[in-house]
Each structure stands twice: as structure tokens, then as C-alpha cells.
Amino acid sequence: xQQVKQSPQxxxxxxxxxSIINCAYENTAFDYFPWYQQFPGKGPALxxxxxxxxxxxxxxxxxxxxxxxxxxxxxxxxxxxxGDSATYFCAAVLFGGATNKLIFGTGTLxxxxx
Amino acid sequence: xxxxxxxxxxSVIEKGQTVTLRCDPISGHDNLYWYRxxxxxxxxxxxxxxxxSKQDESGMPNNRFLAERTGGTYSTLKxxxxxxxxxxxxxxxSSQDRDMDADTQYFGPGTRLTVL
Numbered sequence: 001x002q003q004v005k006q007s008p009q010x011x012x013x014x015x016x017x018x019s020i021i022n023c024a025y026e027n028t029a030f031d032y033f034p035w036y037q038q039f040p041g042k043g044p045a046l047x048x049x050x051x052x053x054x055x056x057x058x059x060x061x062x063x064x065x066x067x068x069x070x071x072x073x074x075x076x077x078x079x080x081x082x083g084d085s086a087t088y089f090c091a092a093v094l095f096g097g098a099t100n101k102l103i104f105g106t107g108t109l110x111x112x113x114x
Numbered sequence: 115x116x117x118x119x120x121x122x123x124x125s126v127i128e129k130g131q132t133v134t135l136r137c138d139p140i141s142g143h144d145n146l147y148w149y150r151x152x153x154x155x156x157x158x159x160x161x162x163x164x165x166x167s168k169q170d171e172s173g174m175p176n177n178r179f180l181a182e183r184t185g186g187t188y189s190t191l192k193x194x195x196x197x198x199x200x201x202x203x204x205x206x207x208s209s210q211d212r213d214m215d216a217d218t219q220y221f222g223p224g225t226r227l228t229v230l
Contacts, residue, residue: 002156004156006156036221041223042223043118043205043207043221043222043223043224044157044205044221045220045221046218046219046220089156089157095217098162098169098170099147099159099162099169099170100145100162100209100217100219101147101159101162101170101173102147102149102157102159102207102219103159104149104156104157104158105156106154106155106156107156107157
């Protein structure tokens with residue numbers, strides 16, 4: 001059973017447009033929701049993260065919107081640029097246990113066309 | 115500061131052979147994680163070391179996989195014997211502290227394993 005579901009699988013956006021990637025989770029005990037960005041040939045890198053007591057977090061052109069009651073969160077990329085073309089993974093973490101392992105979604109391949 | 119490094123970047127082996135993957139974490143990071151992504155699916159947790167001790171190995175698929183972390187520095191992941199379903203990209207990540215505010219996991223570039 002997949003604990004974090006991510007959509008869409010792929011996304012094509014025109015330069016300057018808004019990219020939106022959605023995730024849903026099952027476990028209400030999750031403490032932390034990071035988004036990772038992965039470029040070809042590189043490992044995933046932390047992009048932005050949010051805790052469930054906050055409804056929105058913005059860093060530059062990247063915003064996480066968090067809906068605790070719906071158990072959903074999304075990444076919005078404003079003014080999308082070709083350099084944003086990458087695979088994006090949402091994830092969830094449950095702190096306080098034996099490990100802070102990341103539980104990932106399946107990833108979204110974003111292509112921003114010039 | 116050097117990031118997480120992994121070796122090799124690619125490995126192609128025959129079914130039944132043995133392969134050993136290596137990960138060098140960021141210096142000073144006590145936590146080391148192994149993950150795997152099978153094509154098109156999510157990145158899945160395999161195991162977590164704190165220094166040289168296995169903290170959680172609940173994600174290891176079966177006893178064909180053996181992970182070690184000698185002296186709390188680099189780690190190896192051995193697959194013996196390899197099966198077709200072991201193909202995928204194996205990522206290593208390290209973090210400094212398990213405290214919530216300091217536990218950013220930094221990933222290596224991964225090892226792409228293909229079992230024929």
C-alpha cells in the first residue's frame with residue numbers, strides 16, 4: 001500500500017506558466033512533508049518542506065500548500081522556467097521512531113517548454 | 115564541502131552474480147540511508163545506519179541484500195545473488211542529526227544497477 005500518492009506522473013508547462021503537483025497521504029501522524037527536486041544524473045535534493053501546522057510555505061517561486069483535513073499537499077512553481085525541468089518527488093516523514101526515513105511519492109517529470 | 119558520493123555510477127551484471135555498491139557520506143554525518151527506485155515507481159527506503167549500527171533495516175527486500183558500514187564511515191550494499199527484480203537505481207543519503215530541524219537528508223547521484 002502506497003502511503004504517499006503523487007500526481008500527475010508527467011507535466012508539460014510553458015515558460016512563465018504555473019506548475020502544480022499534487023500529493024495525498026494516509027498517515028495523519030506524519031510530521032514533515034518535504035519536496036525533492038532531481039535533475040538527470042543527480043540525486044534528489046531538498047527543495048522546500050512544510051510541517052502540518054502550517055497551511056502554506058513560500059520560498060521564491062516555489063510554494064507548498066497544505067490541507068491537513070484533506071490529507072493533501074501540493075507544490076506550485078510560479079513563473080516556471082526551462083531550468084525547472086526535473087523530476088519532483090513529494091515525501092513524508094514520521095519523526096520520533098527508530099528512523100527518520102523518507103516515504104516518497106512516485107515522482108512527477110516536469111518539462112518546461114521555452 | 116564534498117557531497118555524498120556513490121560508486122559505481124552504473125553496473126550491469128548477469129543474474130546470479132554478485133555486486134557491491136559503495137557510498138561515502140558527507141564527512142561528519144552519523145546517519146546514512148539506502149534507498150532504491152525501481153523504474154517508474156517511488157523511491158523506497160531500504161535501511162538506516164547510525165554510525166556503524168543498523169538502526170532500521172525494515173525495507174531490505176530479502177536476505178540476498180547485505181549492508182555494512184565499517185567504522186561508521188563509508189557503507190557498502192552487497193546483492194548476492196542478484197535477481198532480475200533487483201534492477202533499479204540505488205541511492206544513498208546522509209544526514210547530520212536526527213533532530214527534526216537538522217535532519218535534511220543529502221542524496222548521492224545513485225548507482226544504476228541492471229541485472230540481465
